[in-house]
Structures are given as C-alpha cells and as structure tokens.
Amino acid sequence: MHLYAGKKHQKYILNDCPNDQLLFAMGIRNGLTVSIVTKQPIGGPIIIRIKNREIAIDKALACHITAKAVT
Amino acid sequence: MDCHQQHQFKHRPTGIKKVLLMGNPNVGKSVIFNRLTGLDVVTANYTGTTVTYHEGLIRHQGSQALLIDVPGIYSLNVQSKAEEVAVSMLNAGADLIICVLDATHLERNLSLAFDLQNYDIPVVYSLNLSDVARRKGLEIDTKLLSQYLQAPVFETVAVKNLGVGALKHIIFQDFPKVNKMQVHNPIEKSQEIVQNVLQENDVELSLLERFSDWCIKPKTGIPIMFLVLALALGIIVGGGKAIRSIILLPFVNQIYAPLVTRIVERFVTDGIIYRVLVGEFGVLIKMIEWPFALILPYVLLFYIVFSFLEDSGYLPRLGVLMDGIFRKMGLPGSNIIPFILGYGCAVPAILGTRASGSKKERIIVVTLISIAVPCTAQTGAFITLLGDRSLFALLFVYMLSFITIFFTGLLLNRLLKGKSRPLILEIPNLLLPDFRSLSKKIWIKLKHFVKEAQVPMFFGILLAGLIVETGAIIWIGTALEPLVVGWLDLPKEASLSLLLGVIRRELAVMPLLEMDLTTIQLITGSVVALFYLPCISVFVILVKEFKAKIAFLIVLTTFFMAFFIGGLVQNILNWVM
Numbered sequence: 001m002h003l004y005a006g007k008k009h010q011k012y013i014l015n016d017c018p019n020d021q022l023l024f025a026m027g028i029r030n031g032l033t034v035s036i037v038t039k040q041p042i043g044g045p046i047i048i049r050i051k052n053r054e055i056a057i058d059k060a061l062a063c064h065i066t067a068k069a070v071t
Numbered sequence: 072m073d074c075h076q077q078h079q080f081k082h083r084p085t086g087i088k089k090v091l092l093m094g095n096p097n098v099g100k101s102v103i104f105n106r107l108t109g110l111d112v113v114t115a116n117y118t119g120t121t122v123t124y125h126e127g128l129i130r131h132q133g134s135q136a137l138l139i140d141v142p143g144i145y146s147l148n149v150q151s152k153a154e155e156v157a158v159s160m161l162n163a164g165a166d167l168i169i170c171v172l173d174a175t176h177l178e179r180n181l182s183l184a185f186d187l188q189n190y191d192i193p194v195v196y197s198l199n200l201s202d203v204a205r206r207k208g209l210e211i212d213t214k215l216l217s218q219y220l221q222a223p224v225f226e227t228v229a230v231k232n233l234g235v236g237a238l239k240h241i242i243f244q245d246f247p248k249v250n251k252m253q254v255h256n257p258i259e260k261s262q263e264i265v266q267n268v269l270q271e272n273d274v275e276l277s278l279l280e281r282f283s284d285w286c287i288k289p290k291t292g293i294p295i296m297f298l299v300l301a302l303a304l305g306i307i308v309g310g311g312k313a314i315r316s317i318i319l320l321p322f323v324n325q326i327y328a329p330l331v332t333r334i335v336e337r338f339v340t341d342g343i344i345y346r347v348l349v350g351e352f353g354v355l356i357k358m359i360e361w362p363f364a365l366i367l368p369y370v371l372l373f374y375i376v377f378s379f380l381e382d383s384g385y386l387p388r389l390g391v392l393m394d395g396i397f398r399k400m401g402l403p404g405s406n407i408i409p410f411i412l413g414y415g416c417a418v419p420a421i422l423g424t425r426a427s428g429s430k431k432e433r434i435i436v437v438t439l440i441s442i443a444v445p446c447t448a449q450t451g452a453f454i455t456l457l458g459d460r461s462l463f464a465l466l467f468v469y470m471l472s473f474i475t476i477f478f479t480g481l482l483l484n485r486l487l488k489g490k491s492r493p494l495i496l497e498i499p500n501l502l503l504p505d506f507r508s509l510s511k512k513i514w515i516k517l518k519h520f521v522k523e524a525q526v527p528m529f530f531g532i533l534l535a536g537l538i539v540e541t542g543a544i545i546w547i548g549t550a551l552e553p554l555v556v557g558w559l560d561l562p563k564e565a566s567l568s569l570l571l572g573v574i575r576r577e578l579a580v581m582p583l584l585e586m587d588l589t590t591i592q593l594i595t596g597s598v599v600a601l602f603y604l605p606c607i608s609v610f611v612i613l614v615k616e617f618k619a620k621i622a623f624l625i626v627l628t629t630f631f632m633a634f635f636i637g638g639l640v641q642n643i644l645n646w647v648m
C-alpha cells in the first residue's frame with residue numbers, strides 16, 4: 001500500500017521511497033518506521049512522525065511511497 | 072529585513088580570530104549569535120546573492136573575535152543558495168567553527184557535523200535546545216558524543232543563556248590540530264552515534280507539545296488558526312489605535328503642530344509657501360503626522376506579532392493547514408510565509424521567494440502580493456481611514472482582498488505553464504520566543520521602515536501640497552473626472568490619491584483622510600488603493616527579479632483591476648444601499 005492510504009496513529013515501515021531530492025534531504029528513506037499523525041483536508045499533506053520529528057509530506061509524494069503496516 | 076542593502080563592517084578589526092557559527096535552520100543560531108555578540112552587529116548580503124548573514128564582535132576579557140552567522144543549512148551539498156554561501160565561507164577559511172546542534176533532532180543534525188569534518192578547521196559543538204530535549208524525555212551523553220565527534224560539546228539553552236558563557240570562553244582558547252574522523256556512511260554513522268548517546272525516556276507530553284499537536288490537526292488546528300489571526304488582528308488594530316489616540320495624536324496635534332506653525336509664522340503668515348509648509352497638506356506637519364503618528368504604531372505592532380509567530384515556529388504549521396487551499400492556486404502551503412511577510416512589506420516577500428520555488432510559483436506569489444496584499448503601512452492607513460468610521464467597512468476591504476487573491480490565483484494557475492513543487496517540510500518545535508532576539512529583530516525592521524519611508528513620504532507630501540495649493544489639482548481633477556467622479560463616484564480631489572499612490576502605497580489612502588467622504592466613498596477609495604500600483608521600491612524589485620515585461624504586466628494588471636473592481640464595488644454598494 002502507499003503511505004497516503006495509511007491510517008492515523010498506525011505505525012508503518014517505509015519499504016520503497018521514490019528517488020526524490022526533497023525526500024532525501026529530509027532524511028526520509030527505506031526502512032524507517034513512521035507513524036501517521038494526521039491528514040490535512042482538501043488534498044493537503046499527510047503528517048508523519050519519525051521518532052520525535054514531525055514532517056509534512058505532499059499528498060502526491062506520499063502516494064508514491066510504499067509502506068507496510070507494523071502490527 | 073533590510074536585505075536589499077549592502078553593509079560593510081566599518082571598523083572591521085584585523086588580525087583577530089574569525090569564528091563561523093553554523094547549524095541547521097531553527098536550531099537557535101540567532102539567539103546564540105545575539106548572546107555572544109554585543110550591539111555592534113551588521114547585516115549583510117553575501118556578494119551577489121540575496122542570502123543575508125550577520126557579523127558581530129565577541130568581546131571577552133580584553134580580547135576580541137569576529138563571529139559570522141552563516142545561513143542555516145542541512146548539509147553542504149550545494150543545492151541551495153544558502154549552502155553555496157556556507158561552502159564559500161568555509162573555503163575562505165576561519166579559525167574556529169561553532170556548530171550548533173539541535174538536541175531534539177540529533178540524528179538529523181549530525182550530517183552537517185560530518186560534512187564539517189572535511190574542512191581543516193577546528194570545531195566546537197553547542198548542543199542547544201537541551202531544555203526542550205529534556206522536556207521530551209531525551210537524555211544525551213555529551214561526554215560520549217564529544218568522543219565520537221573528537222571535539223568539545225557544550226550543552227546550551229540559548230534562550231536562558233545557559234552554557235553560552237562556557238562557549239564564549241573556549242573561543243579564546245588555543246586549539247591544537249585535531250584528528251578528524253573519517254565518515255564513510257553518514258547515515259549509518261549517525262544512527263550508531265545516536266543509538267549510543269541518546270536515551271529516550273517516556274515522559275508525559277508537556278502542555279506546549281500537546282498544543283503543538285492541536286495546531287496541526289485540522290479539527291483543532293483550524294479553529295486555533297482563526298483564533299491566532301483574530302488575536303493578531305486585535306492586537307494590531309486595537310493596540311495601534313490606543314497608542315495612536317492616547318500618545319501620538321495628542322502630541323502631534325497639541326504640541327508639535329502648533330509649535331511648528333508658530334515658528335513658520337515668524338517668517339511667513341500667508342500665501343502659498345505658508346500653506347505648503349503648514350496648510351492642509353503642510354509638509355512640515357504631515358511628514359511627522361502621517362508616518363509617525365498614524366502609520367508607525369501599526370508597523371511596530373505588525374512586526375511584534377509577526378516576529379513572535381515566526382520565532383515561535385507557528386508559521387510552518389499554518390503552511391501545512393493552508394496547503395490544500397494554496398494548492399488550488401498552484402502553490403505549496405509553505406508560501407503562506409511570503410504572503411504574511413507581504414503584509415509587512417512586499418520587498419522582502421518578493422526577495423524571499425527567490426531561494427525556493429519554481430518559476431511558476433514565484434510569478435503567482437509575486438503577482439498576488441503585488442495586486443492584493445496591502446503592506447503594513449497601507450494597513451495602518453486603512454485602519455486610520457476606515458476603522459474609525461466602520462469596522463464593517465474595514466472587514467469588507469480585507470475580505471475582498473482575500474477573495475481576489477484566491478480567484479486570481481486560480482486563474483493564474485490555469486494560465487501559467489509549469490509545475491509547482493510538492494510540499495515537504497519539517498515541523499519545528501513550538502517554542503516561546505526569546506525576548507532579546509525578538510526585540511533586536513523588531514528594532515532592525517522598524518529602523519528599516521523609517522529609513523525607507525521617510526524620504527519618499529516627504530517628497531510625496533510636498534508634491535501633494537504643491538498640487539493642491541497651486542491649483543493644479545483642479546486641472547488634474549478635471550482631466551480625470553470621468554474616471555474619478557463618473558466611474559468611482561469620488562470627489563475630484565481624490566485624483567490626488569492616484570498620483571501619490573505611485574510613490575508609496577499608503578499615500579494612495581492618506582489624502583482621503585483630509586476629505587469629507589461618505590462611507591461608500593471611503594470603501595471605494597480604499598478598494599482602489601488596495602489594488603492600485605505597488606510602490607516604487609516594489610516596482611524596482613520586480614524589474615530586477617523578473618524580466619521588465621513581466622514587471623510591466625503585473626503593474627498594468629494592478630492598475631486596471633484597481634479601477635475595475637473599485638467602480639464595480641461602488642456601483643453595487645450604491646445600488647444595494
């Protein structure tokens with residue numbers, strides 16, 4: 001599934017991040033465990049938490065990140 | 072905000088230690104800079120760029136050192152203007168680097184630390200925001216971190232001045248050449264270091280952190296946003312009005328104006344010179360009354376509110392909340408920052424779009440700001456003009472501004488080719504800003520406003536006085552009659568606003584104060600002034616930043632929209648009421 005389809009408060013492991021400069025610069029890479037904090041309405045970004053960092057990621061970009069739910 | 076100016080350190084001392092202050096954005100670098108240096112600080116443009124940096128002197132037990140505040144960067148990959156500047160500053164050489172690390176985001180911050188290892192300059196680390204880290208339950212073993220980095224590490228809480236003294240002390244020590252570590256895989260290395268030095272304890276979220284969460288969740292965030300905006304507006308409008316009517320206006324009307332009039336009367340008592348100096352548009356009186364008594368209080372309060380929001384880390388949260396709406400205009404939500412900056416002054420807002428954004432985005436933002444975002448000076452003028460008559464009229468003008476921004480944005484997004492960037496943004500900690508840095512910042516901006524505004528204001532008012540007193544106004548008024556009287560239903564003299572509005576935005580509003588207008592006329596005049604030409608400085612920046620063709624196109628658009636919307640509003644209001 002892609003990250004944008006994820007549920008709030010659920011943890012995910014990123015297993016395929018697109019090769020994107022911006023993602024790379026923010027330190028978002030495969031293998032990270034993230035949790036979804038919230039999604040903004042009307043096509044706004046998704047906000048994820050990595051450890052104690054919070055990062056807003058564009059909907060379009062988040063749709064290209066493949067993630068797997070952690071149970 | 073005085074970014075389009077070049078300064079030089081007047082008495083830049085030679086032969087003293089040169090220290091570079093570096094770090095990621097938002098780590099508290101400016102606060103540390105302010106704590107280490109005294110009052111003699113200059114803001115400069117890095118040659119050929121819009122990237123600004125500060126330089127200041129550190130004094131300690133009779134010795135001095137030069138501290139350079141390098142722009143905040145995440146790494147030295149040379150992808151942005153700021154990184155380019157940082158690299159060339161490093162290449163120019165220095166005696167010491169102070170690298171500020173954010174204790175709450177250590178892993179991320181370490182990549183810059185590793186990049187610095189490639190330079191043959193000793194480094195000391197300031198592990199800043201350590202109070203916030205502790206609050207979040209993060210415990211960092213600084214001794215171990217110092218071993219890893221092969222350099223001294225100081226825990227600091229810049230806003231409380233903790234640890235800054237030790238940092239200052241070490242600047243003046245001698246540094247032996249150190250063995251720099253070799254980092255082959257920065258990602259793995261930073262993970263390894265963090266795993267060993269950092270211990271995360273479970274703590275209950277502090278109130279500030281819970282509030283921080285509420286700010287970005289739409290359900291709570293949107294009400295908070297409206298609350299913040301209402302509060303900001305209340306402080307600016309209410310506070311400004313209070314300062315104005317309690318202190319400044321009495322001073323001008325009861326002390327300054329009579330005094331100046333009496334002095335002038337010693338020399339001339341009537342005639343055109345007398346009236347140009349102290350008459351209806353008397354330059355000696357209005358040049359103090361308009362900028363200082365009527366406008367300055369609002370400018371001051373705007374900068375207080377803006378700097379507070381900027382330093383508290385709230386603005387990126389606003390950007391995230393607004394992203395959905397901004398997208399419709401082809402803009403990522405982070406562009407809320409140039410917009411809000413534009414409510415201060417369009418010049419830094421336009422320059423600020425330079426560092427980031429695609430060409431399409433830049434043109435959209437800059438056009439929208441030029442058309443429909445009033446600067447603080449103009450806002451002050453609107454409040455003075457409308458706020459006293461009817462708060463509803465004031466709100467109406469601002470609502471119209473928002474609506475126009477939105478629809479013009481939609482249109483531009485359709486018309487312009489090109490793409491806009493996706494939003495990706497780290498949400499910084501929500502913090503209580505440091506009073507000292509805040510007041511310094513506000514002071515610099517205020518000084519800049521006075522410097523920028525005073526001369527054009529003087530000539531504008533002089534021009535107004537001459538036009539009115541020589542009777543040229545009758546001639547101009549007749550020439551513009553079909554437009555001003557026929558279409559806008561304003562008195563003939565209002566054409567004065569159109570002339571002066573070319574010089575500065577608030578000058579398109581101020582002359583209306585001296586006329587006896589109905590509420591509908593006040594609204595019409597304000598609407599025209601709102602959309603009317605940007606001021607001369609903005610025009611110059613537009614030509615410099617874009618092709619002259621685009622600058623003229625933007626200016627023409629503002630010109631026609633002003634009359635079109637102004638007339639439309641007038642006709643509708645007169646028809647409805």
Ligand SMILES: Nc1nc2c(ncn2[C@@H]2O[C@H](COP(=O)(O)OP(=O)(O)O)[C@@H](O)[C@H]2O)c(=O)[nH]1
Nearest residue numbers: 097098099100101102200228229230382504505
């Ligand atoms: N609580 C706390 N806040 C800090 C500390 N250092 C800086 N700040 C705040 O962090 C914010 C960002 O600091 P600033 O110096 O503007 O960051 P810069 O972008 O690195 O220059 C401001 O609101 C500061 O008041 C600190 O040690 N503790």
